[in-house]
Amino acid sequence: MSRYFVTCARGLEAVTASEMLSFGATKADPVPGGVAVEGGQEVMYRANLWSRTANRVLQVLRSFPARNPDELYQGFHSFKWETFFRTANTFSVECTLGGRLNPQLNHSHYAKLRIKDAVVDRMREKSGGARPDVDVEDPDLPIVAYVRDGECTINLDASGGSLHERGYRLDGAFAPLKETLAAGLIELSGWNGREPFFDPMCGSGTLPIEAALKAGNVAPGLLRKRYPFQRWPDYHQELWDRLWSEAKAARSPVSEGLIFGADRSGRALLAAQENARNAGFGAREILFLKQEFASIQRPTEVPGVIVVNPPYGERLGDVEELAPLYKQMGDLFKQRFQGWRAYVFTGNLELAKHVGLRATRRVPLFNGPIECRLLEYKLY
Ligand SMILES: C[S@@+](CC[C@H](N)C(=O)[O-])C[C@H]1O[C@@H](n2cnc3c(N)ncnc32)[C@H](O)[C@@H]1O
Incomplete structure (x- = not known):
């Protein structure tokens, strides 16, 4: 059983939550801007493939206190990244700060650098010196951190960017609805x-x-080519x-x-x-x-x-x-x-x-x- 955070437009949380329950989630609690989900790997796969309203499916790994840059670094450094990827793989870091901001930790760019250092240092120590590269375009392991009111949550982005980019829209000249x-x-x-x-x-x-x-x-996800979770060690x-x-096979003709x-x-x-x-x-x-x-x-x-x-x-x-x-x-x-x-x-x-x-x-x-x-x- 894993925990996921499925993001969606604010106002759609209940719709997204009922989608998640239909994919077999054992829990789907709407919270502002997303749904806190519990379920097996199949729920995450189905959500990426079938959800019409989810923006991103994040796998929640761990939460820890992060009131300053050192705690943030320690929290990431003590995590067993070596069980998630190898130094030949690539990663990226996204960090959002919210809630009551601590004066020592109020710049997301700086927070992102500390997180990146912690992951690289950990991987170096465990691999005898080799380090993984950062790839912002198509990373194997997209790390998403949320720091809110002195607490950091580490997530992995299973969707690889927003699912609203289904792949059918080529002309970017309009300002369309997502x-x-x-x-x-x-x-x-x-x-x-x-x-x-x-x-x-x-x-x-x-x-x-x-x-x-x-x-x-x-299934809207059929229009996308590949997902980061296909490069994770537990990929089934x-x-x-x-x-x-x-x-x-489920596709049927439209009258x-x-x-x-x-x-x-x-x-x-x-x-x-x-x-x-x-x-x-x-x-x-x-x-x-x-x-x-x-x-x-x-x-x-x-x-x-x-x-x-x-x-x-x-x-x-x-x-x-x-x-x-x-x-x-x-x-x-x-x-x-x-x-x-x-x-x-x-x-x-x-x-x-x-x-x-x-x-x-x-x-x-x-x-x-x-x-x-x-x-x-x-x-x-
Ligand atoms: C906000 S956009 C709709 C965007 C659309 N939902 C999408 O995702 O691309 C509004 C549209 O209304 C059209 N429109 C505005 N006034 C119109 C009118 N009097 N008759 C027909 N279409 C009109 C515009 O040409 C524009 O394409």
Whole structure:
């Protein structure tokens, strides 16, 4: 049984926790920004392969008091790193300081250097002089340290960077939603994968693509090439190969006429189509339409779910400029989408008021540092 800390967007903790329980975790406690998980190796493998909302799966190794740089060094130096890797392997160190900061330990860069020295010194002593190299791009052992209120937790990053980088998005020119946050919004909407799904301002297509991955029972982790845990001494290749094959076999066809995305920007739609293709979906699975919101129509007669992330601006004057679009959303949803449920994700509560419909639910969420809401409207 191991302990893991699974990070996710703030506001999605309960969604991520229920995913972890479905992967066989014996414990999954939501805490701000993540889930404290207990379970076997299979839970960690499944989380990397199947989680739609987790950003990173960290394996928790040890906690110890670290009120100053010496205690931090000692805590890392006394850890048996030689049982985790060899000097021919590479490692990296990431360190986040939080909570009440001790004046002696308040620079994360310095803390990181002390940790790196401790690991290198330990490995040198145990190997008769050889030392492992640091590799920040693709380390075998990505060490993640959290120091909070004088206590340090050592973790290993089993995911190797954020899982939101599924691998289907190639065009970085847009400011899209993170894939894991988009998937979380879809979970919160309660979309069942069989009723129609529509994002009328889809930008580079993240929401429709995440919807298609869910409808097609596609394990998002299949799109990634390799994971650090495959280079750890306790790697269970047979188990991973079995889970990987099961995940490949689980993929099912996405019905035609189920998932739709629209946007007024042709450039955004080209990116959306390319991203969808990279994820394995063509026009049969996701139909993208070039459309001004003002002329939006329901894409299918069967009622379904709208999830939309309209522009919400960050500058002064944006409210004035965008208010008419939010008002139009309220009006057109009500007139043209009777029987549907609409979910509007916005970082501007002032703008949200202009929708003018009564929200039946408001879920607080964070898009990075920006406090947002997912607003639910039932359209009668
Ligand atoms: C915040 S972005 C959506 C990003 C998207 N969720 C993604 O992950 O790429 C908002 C999108 O709304 C589109 N948009 C803004 N005003 C619109 C309008 N009046 N009609 C249609 N699309 C509009 C923009 O072109 C932009 O792509």
